[in-house]
Amino acid sequence: MDEEYIHQGTITNEVISKWAYDENMLLLEQDEDLVAGDREFFPALFDAIEDPTCPKGDYILSILDFYLMFQILKGGPEAINVVEEAISYCNKSTIHKVHKLKELLESRIRFKKGVGKVDKVIALEMGQILLNGICRSADISVVNDTKNTWVVELSVPPMHRHKERIFINKETGNFEFKVSYSGGWL
Numbered sequence: 133m134d135e136e137y138i139h140q141g142t143i144t145n146e147v148i149s150k151w152a153y154d155e156n157m158l159l160l161e162q163d164e165d166l167v168a169g170d171r172e173f174f175p176a177l178f179d180a181i182e183d184p185t186c187p188k189g190d191y192i193l194s195i196l197d198f199y200l201m202f203q204i205l206k207g208g209p210e211a212i213n214v215v216e217e218a219i220s221y222c223n224k225s226t227i228h229k230v231h232k233l234k235e236l237l238e239s240r241i242r243f244k245k246g247v248g249k250v251d252k253v254i255a256l257e258m259g260q261i262l263l264n265g266i267c268r269s270a271d272i273s274v275v276n277d278t279k280n281t282w283v284v285e286l287s288v289p290p291m292h293r294h295k296e297r298i299f300i301n302k303e304t305g306n307f308e309f310k311v312s313y314s315g316g317w318l
Contacts, residue, residue, distance in 0.1 A: 134156045135156065136156045136157075136158055137156060137157060137158065138157075138158045138159075138160065138161055139151065139157060139158065139159050143159060143167055143168075143173075145172075145173055145175050145176040146176070147159075148168060148173045148176035148177060148180075149176045149179065149180065151168070151188070152176065152177075152180035152186050152187075152188045152189075152192060153180075153186060153187060153188070155187050155188070165191075165194075165195045165198065165199075168192070168195050169195045169196065169198060169199030170199065171214050171217065171218075174217065174218060174221055177192050177195070177196055178196075178218075178221040178222075178224075178225070178230075180192050181193050181196070181225075181227065181229075181230060182225055182226070182227060182230070184227075190267075193229060193230075193233065193266060193267065194266070194267035194268075196218065196233065197233060197236075197265040197266045197267050197268075198265070198267070198268075200214070200215050200218055200237060200240070201240070201262070201263075201265050203215055204240040204241070204243075204244045204262065205262060205263075205298075205309040206309055211244065212241055212244060212245070215237050215240065215241055215244075216241070218233075218237060219234055219237050219238065219241075222234035222237070229266065232266060233266055236261065236265060236266060239261045240261060240262060243258050243261060243262055243305065243307070246304045246305040246306045247305035248303075248304065248305055249302065249303060249305070250282060250300050250301070250302050250303075250305045252274060252277070252282065254305075255274055255282035255284050255300050256272060256273075256274060256284065258284065258298065258300060258305075258307065259272040259273075259274075259284035259285075259286065259298060260272050262298055262307070262309075263284070263286040263296055263298065264286065270286045270287060270288045270289070271286065271287045271288075271289065272284060272285070272286055273285055273287070275297070279302075280301060280302055280303070281299050281300060281301060281302060282299075282300040282302060283297055283298075283299055283300075284297065284298050284300060285297045293312075294312070295311070295312040296309070296310070296311050296312070297309070297310045297311075297312075297317070298310075
């Protein structure tokens with residue numbers, strides 16, 4: 133087996149394309165998904181997942197899923213434009229899993245815009261679609277129900293130390309996202 137190596141220099145769409153097919157190439161020693169997951173690299177990323185022979189195709193799909201999920205969860209109004217741009221790439225695809233990503237992204241946009249009145253069933257659906265994705269499946273539950281808010285939590289087994297929550301306004305469907313860090317919520 134060849135040795136892994138870390139790319140030196142600026143990361144471009146050309147570098148992303150090379151990385152997608154080179155199993156030994158790393159973009160960074162750690163958290164390379166945070167570098168690769170960027171709107172700037174949509175052309176190379178979507179080209180790679182369109183090719184069934186791409187060795188990092190599923191990894192790239194998960195990178196896109198997480199990047200776009202956090203655009204919706206934490207991004208401002210521009211986030212919808214970013215996700216719509218990704219959907220335009222999905223529309224050109226012939227790959228089933230890319231069409232599944234498109235459906236997920238369309239649902240996330242619908243929830244980002246606000247869906248009006250939210251009951252417990254819709255709150256759980258929002259939790260599933262907004263907090264889980266194509267490449268992540270964790271426990272989702274309603275952990276609090278107040279007069280105005282549903283609190284839906286993602287809790288990652290086996291230790292359930294990593295938790296994420298969305299606080300959903302029952303009247304508008306608008307939500308706020310928070311992550312648990314060392315016992316506090318950010």
